[in-house]
Amino acid sequence: MKRRVWLTLGAVVLGGGGVVSYAVASPSAGHGAGGQAKRPVRVYDLALTGGASGERKLPRTDTRQFSLLGVSWTGAAKRLHGTAQVRTRSVGTGEWTAWHDLEAADPLEDPEAGAGARGASEPLWVGPSDGVQVQVVHQDGSTSSGLPKGLQVNLVDPGVVTDAEAKAEPAAFVVEGSPSDSASPADSQSPAGSESPAGSPSATESATASGSAAPSGSASASESPSATASDSASASASASSSASASASASASAGTPTAPPSTVPEPPIVSRAGWGADESLSPDPSDYNTDVKAVFVHHTDGTNDYTCAQSPAIVRGIYAYHTQTEHWNDIGYNFLVDKCGTIFEGRKGGVDLPVLGAHTYGWNRESAGIAVLGDYTTAGATDAALESIARLAAWKLGQYGADPAGTVKLTAGATQTNYFGTAYTSGTAYTFNRISGHRDGYNTQCPGNSLYPQLPTVRAWAAGPVQGLKLTSLSGAGLSGSTYYTKGTVTAKWSTTTPGSLISKFQVLVDGKPAATAAGTATSASATLTAGSHTVAVRAVHQSGRTVTTAALTVVTDTTAPTFTTAPKLSLRTGTVSATAVPVTLGWKAADNAALKSVSLLSPTTAAFGPTTTGSSRTAKPGSASTWSMKAADYAGNTRTSSPSFTPVILQETSAVRSGTWTARSSTSYLGGKSYSSASKNASLSWTFTGRSASWVVSRAATSGQAYVYVDGAKVATVDLKSATTSYRQAIWTKTWSSGAKHTVKIVVVGTSGRPTVTTDGLVYLK
Numbered sequence: 001m002k003r004r005v006w007l008t009l010g011a012v013v014l015g016g017g018g019v020v021s022y023a024v025a026s027p028s029a030g031h032g033a034g035g036q037a038k039r040p041v042r043v044y045d046l047a048l049t050g051g052a053s054g055e056r057k058l059p060r061t062d063t064r065q066f067s068l069l070g071v072s073w074t075g076a077a078k079r080l081h082g083t084a085q086v087r088t089r090s091v092g093t094g095e096w097t098a099w100h101d102l103e104a105a106d107p108l109e110d111p112e113a114g115a116g117a118r119g120a121s122e123p124l125w126v127g128p129s130d131g132v133q134v135q136v137v138h139q140d141g142s143t144s145s146g147l148p149k150g151l152q153v154n155l156v157d158p159g160v161v162t163d164a165e166a167k168a169e170p171a172a173f174v175v176e177g178s179p180s181d182s183a184s185p186a187d188s189q190s191p192a193g194s195e196s197p198a199g200s201p202s203a204t205e206s207a208t209a210s211g212s213a214a215p216s217g218s219a220s221a222s223e224s225p226s227a228t229a230s231d232s233a234s235a236s237a238s239a240s241s242s243a244s245a246s247a248s249a250s251a252s253a254g255t256p257t258a259p260p261s262t263v264p265e266p267p268i269v270s271r272a273g274w275g276a277d278e279s280l281s282p283d284p285s286d287y288n289t290d291v292k293a294v295f296v297h298h299t300d301g302t303n304d305y306t307c308a309q310s311p312a313i314v315r316g317i318y319a320y321h322t323q324t325e326h327w328n329d330i331g332y333n334f335l336v337d338k339c340g341t342i343f344e345g346r347k348g349g350v351d352l353p354v355l356g357a358h359t360y361g362w363n364r365e366s367a368g369i370a371v372l373g374d375y376t377t378a379g380a381t382d383a384a385l386e387s388i389a390r391l392a393a394w395k396l397g398q399y400g401a402d403p404a405g406t407v408k409l410t411a412g413a414t415q416t417n418y419f420g421t422a423y424t425s426g427t428a429y430t431f432n433r434i435s436g437h438r439d440g441y442n443t444q445c446p447g448n449s450l451y452p453q454l455p456t457v458r459a460w461a462a463g464p465v466q467g468l469k470l471t472s473l474s475g476a477g478l479s480g481s482t483y484y485t486k487g488t489v490t491a492k493w494s495t496t497t498p499g500s501l502i503s504k505f506q507v508l509v510d511g512k513p514a515a516t517a518a519g520t521a522t523s524a525s526a527t528l529t530a531g532s533h534t535v536a537v538r539a540v541h542q543s544g545r546t547v548t549t550a551a552l553t554v555v556t557d558t559t560a561p562t563f564t565t566a567p568k569l570s571l572r573t574g575t576v577s578a579t580a581v582p583v584t585l586g587w588k589a590a591d592n593a594a595l596k597s598v599s600l601l602s603p604t605t606a607a608f609g610p611t612t613t614g615s616s617r618t619a620k621p622g623s624a625s626t627w628s629m630k631a632a633d634y635a636g637n638t639r640t641s642s643p644s645f646t647p648v649i650l651q652e653t654s655a656v657r658s659g660t661w662t663a664r665s666s667t668s669y670l671g672g673k674s675y676s677s678a679s680k681n682a683s684l685s686w687t688f689t690g691r692s693a694s695w696v697v698s699r700a701a702t703s704g705q706a707y708v709y710v711d712g713a714k715v716a717t718v719d720l721k722s723a724t725t726s727y728r729q730a731i732w733t734k735t736w737s738s739g740a741k742h743t744v745k746i747v748v749v750g751t752s753g754r755p756t757v758t759t760d761g762l763v764y765l766k
Contacts, residue, residue: 003113008352012424014673016048016700023323024181025675027222030163040154040159040277041156041157041158041159041277041280041315041316041319042064042066042156042159043156043157043319043320043323044063044064044066044155044156045072045154045324046061046063047150047152048071048136048151048152048153050133051196053733055135055137055138056136056151057134057135058132058153060096060132060133061133061561062130062132062639063129063155064157064368065128065129065132066132066156066157067125067126067157067312067313068123068124068125068155068156068158068313068317068320069088069123069153069155069156069158069314070123070124070153070154070425071102071152071154071325072119072121072151072152072154072325073118073119073120073147073148073150074118074148074149074150074384075117075119075148075149075150076116076118076325076326076716077119079104079148080136081122081138082136082137082138082146083101083137084102084104084121084133084135084136085099085101085102085134085135086126086133086134086153087099087100087132087133088126088131088132088133089129090127090128091127091128092127092407093131096133099135100124100388102121102122102124103121103122104121105119105120105121105325115431117266117325118150118324118325120154120324121746122301123299123301123317123324124300124301125305125313126302127302127304127309127371130287132153134153134390136151139277153317154323154324156316156319156320156324156708158313158315158316158319159275159315159387159427160746162668176256187518193296199403203253207623211557213645216737239349255348255349255352256273258349258351259394260398261394261398261401262544263393263397263542263543264401265350265351265394265396266387266391266500267342268343268344268350268391269311269341269342269344271347272344273311274315274343275315276315276318277315277318277349280318280329281322281328281330281512282569283345285329285346285354286348286354286355287353287355288354288363288364288365290353291353291366291367291398291399292365292398292401292407292433293365293367293396293407293409293431293432293433293434293435294367294368294369294396294435295358295359295362295369295435295437295439295528296369296372296388296435296436296437296446296454296457297332297358297369297371297436297437297445297446298372298373298374298375298380298445298450299313299317299335299370299372299373299374300373300374301372301548302373302443303373303374303375303378304739305338305372306371307338307339307341310343313372314335314343314345317330317332317335318626321357327357328357329346329347329357330346330356331345331356332346332358332366332368332369333345333346333358333367333368334350334369334391335370335371335372336370336372336388336695337372338371338372338373338381338383339383339384340381340383340384340386340387341387342387342391342642345370351398354367355706358370358437359441360412360415360441361411361412361423361425361440361441362411362431362440362441364408364410365409365410366409369388369391369392371384371388371446371450375446375449375450375451376444376447377421377448377449379450379452380449380453383489385457385460386500386501388434389403389460389461389498390461390500390501392457392461393461393462396433396434396461397543402705403458404433404458404459404461404462406430406431407428407430407431407433408428408429408430408431408732409428409430410426410428410429411423411426411427411428413425415441416442417438417441417442417618418439418441418442418444419438419439423440427549428645432454433458434457434458434461436451436454437455438451440750442642451612458653458663460497460498460501462543462545463497463501463503463542463543463544464539464541464545464546464547465495465497465501465502465539465541465547466496467495467496468493468494468539468548469494469495469549470491470494470549470550470552471493472492473492473535473554474490474634475489475525475552476634476635477636478634479594479634480716482555482594483535484554484555484556484557484593484633484635484636485528485555485635485636486556486558486636486637487527487529487556488525488527488528489526489528489535489554490523490524490525491507491515491523491524491525492522493522493537493539494522495539495563497541499520499521499540500520501519501542501543502519502539502541502542503519503540503541503542504517504518504519504540505517505538505539505540506537506540507517507525507535507537508535508536508537508538509526509533510533511534511536514526519540519542519618528554528556531556531700532553532555532556533553533555533556533564535552535554536548536549536550536551536552537549544625550754551705555593555635556635557591557594557633557635558635558637559591559592559593559637560631560638560639561590561631561632561633561639562589562590562591562639563587563589563629563639564588564589564590565586566643567586567627567628567629567641567642567643568585568615568645569585569586569619570692570733571692571694571730571764572584572728572732572733573692573730573731573732575692575726575728575730576621576670576694576728576729577594577670578621578670578671579620579621580620581618581619581621581647581649581694581730582616582618582694583619583645583647583765584614584615584617584624585614585615585616587629589631589639591633591637593634593635594634594635595609595610595631595633596610596634596756597609597631597632598610598631598632599627599629599630600627601640601642602626602627602642603619603620603625603627614696619647620647621647621648621763622648622649623646624644624646625644625645625646626644627643627644628642628644629641645766646765646766647763648688648763648766649671649696649763650680650686650688650761650762650763650764651670651671651673652673652674652675652684652760653673654686655685656685656686657675657682657684658681659679659683660677660679661675661682661684663675663676664677664758665726668698668727668728669698669727669760670696670761671761672759673699674759674760674761675759676756676758677748677756678748678755678756678757679748679750679755680749681747682747682748682757683745684746684759685709685743685744685745685746686744686762687743688741688762688764689739689740689741689766690740690742690764690765690766691735691736691737691738691740691765691766692735692736692764693735693742693744693762693763693765694720694730694731694732694764695730695732695744695746695759695762696731696759696760696761696763697722697731697759698725698726698727698760699725699729699731700720700725700726701725701754703719703720703721703758704719704720704721704748704749704755705717705718705721705751706718706720706749707747707749708744708745708746709745709746709747710734710743710744711742711743716732720757720758727760728760730763739765739766744762
């Protein structure tokens with residue numbers, strides 16, 4: 001039976017030589033939100049054993065739960081001439097991950113860190129895990145003699161409390177004996193399927209207590225002017241400049257006063273808010289004179305974390321920096337997750353120029369911001385970039401620095417950066433105010449995808465507002481290049497700069513603010529007086545820099561359009577039926593400013609352009625119908641006119657006849673009957689009161705001609721001949737300006753060879 005050993009503050013050696021160190025999270029007089037209740041942060045150190053030629057390793061080993069790990073070795077100045085690879089087993093799925101290469105951190109000499117300072121890889125967030133396998137291979141693959149001594153894997157449990165963990169065993173104990181005692185044979189096999197050499201020590205036998213990660217109480221790692229940059233240095237948070245190594249001014253003896261910034265401070269989660277155990281960094285903070293620049297980093301590891309895990313990741317990095325590397329505190333001044341949450345890093349006051357340990361050779365004049373995750377192949381989220389910009393603008397704004405500008409920084413170490421630029425300690429060099437880690441040190445940090453995003457960060461941070469566009473102006477209609485409104489317009493806009501970096505928007509009317517909206521707004525309304533105006537939108541960046549859209553011409557028009565010719569119906573040619581008579585709807589509309597459209601509202605609907613004055617329609621005979629039309633201008637003013645008309649069908653039987661006419665019956669005729677005559681001078685006449693008339697006939701190849709008389713005067717000769725036989729054809733029409741009494745008379749011409757005329761009645765409008 002395994003005996004549980006309950007831990008108190010300190011460190012306990014595991015049965016096989018592994019060591020777990022821990023501390024209870026305590027309240028912090030931090031900035032912002034209060035602390036969270038959680039179990040102690042724990043660090044497990046497991047020694048690696050000699051394996052095949054040029055390799056040291058730890059077989060698959062069961063462990064207590066951890067979420068972050070790294071590989072470290074004796075001697076902070078030692079460089080790992082090899083590749084450290086790890087794989088872990090997920091608590092949630094029980095599956096082993098693929099091998100992951102760890103990036104080596106900066107090889108630094110740190111006289112303040114003491115004899116216990118260690119070289120280390122970047123910490124890697126792997127999420128809740130309970131098994132680990134490690135292999136470190138010398139870069140030439142032939143011998144392990146070049147590998148540093150004291151190689152061990154350091155497992156960090158940041159103290160996350162989940163529902164599942166709350167139901168599990170208490171967190172503050174270890175099982176007596178090696179963590180691998182309960183491993184099955186399959187779990188203990190060598191990495192990548194290789195077998196351990198005969199007689200080689202087991203993981204349990206090789207674990208030693210010499211790698212204990214208990215806090216050293218030493219000062220933060222410092223820059224040494226004699227240290228040289230390695231060609232393959234990692235994106236690690238580097239040690240800070242020591243006073244002796246820096247060519248710039250030393251930090252003040254006391255705590256400085258926080259200068260006000262030119263821009264607002266963004267929300268920042270305090271150390272208490274993310275659960276910093278202040279006992280891990282007992283020494284007081286050191287301060288710079290000011291902050292001249294900001295260096296952007298990434299922390300490496302996965303981007304698949306949830307933002308609820310971010311505080312645990314920060315705690316893990318903090319424990320790794322202090323317990324494994326024996327730094328005085330977390331190296332970064334600030335950390336940002338992919339959701340844009342900003343976390344206070346190194347203690348000492350977020351509004352003060354705290355000396356960090358993030359960019360080797362340049363810490364004495366800068367602040368470091370690290371984005372949680374690996375941005376080598378994937379860019380940072382807009383939320384993260386927004387927070388970096390807000391944070392950098394605020395910090396630099398405390399010292400009157402333009403985030404888009406450049407600055408001379410004095411090198412604290414002789415080294416070469418990622419791009420091959422050589423720096424000499426004590427010499428000043430030009431940097432962007434917002435730079436990447438690789439600008440100052442030979443590292444890929446902050447990643448090949450985040451680094452190209454830094455120009456966007458600079459633009460967002462410095463202002464003016466980027467990509468301002470006036471996307472629409474509602475409450476107004478556009479005609480040509482001029483807008484027309486009845487008085488109130490709503491301007492809508494868009495930007496590429498996030499709203500949190502924008503102080504306000506202003507709607508300018510004739511160059512003067514007529515409406516003001518918050519920086520997160522996308523629209524605002526303004527009321528314009530009568531006449532012509534200009535309208536534009538001005539964006540005010542938090543820095544005070546402004547940008548204004550091109551002005552639009554807007555005319556305020558409150559006068560409704562007019563119908564200079566009221567809507568009227570007139571009969572037209574076409575096929576007549578008992579339900580539809582062909583008519584033409586005519587009108588003329590005008591506006592004092594700009595007519596937009598004319599619409600037919602009833603008895604059916606249709607829309608017309610401003611220059612259209614007529615439309616062919618049909619009307620139902622025998623009943624009055626209202627023809628309602630609306631004219632609209634670009635300002636939105638409208639006028640409606642709704643006259644009523646009644647088409648009436650007069651059958652041939654109602655006509656006054658002379659000469660010989662023969663009645664014919666067919667369903668093809670109106671009312672089923674028509675009159676036909678081949679007698680010259682035979683006539684039919686109808687008398688009615690109306691304003692338009694049309695004569696309806698049947699047509700064929702043998703049809704003849706007829707004279708049409710109106711009110712006793714001959715007005716037309718109509719030929720009914722047609723290549724195809726058709727019925728109920730309105731072949732002749734006449735329209736008057738107003739309704740009156742009229743007589744229409746039809747006379748048969750008696751055309752030679754085709755004298756016949758067949759009439760089907762008369763239609764008129766009243």
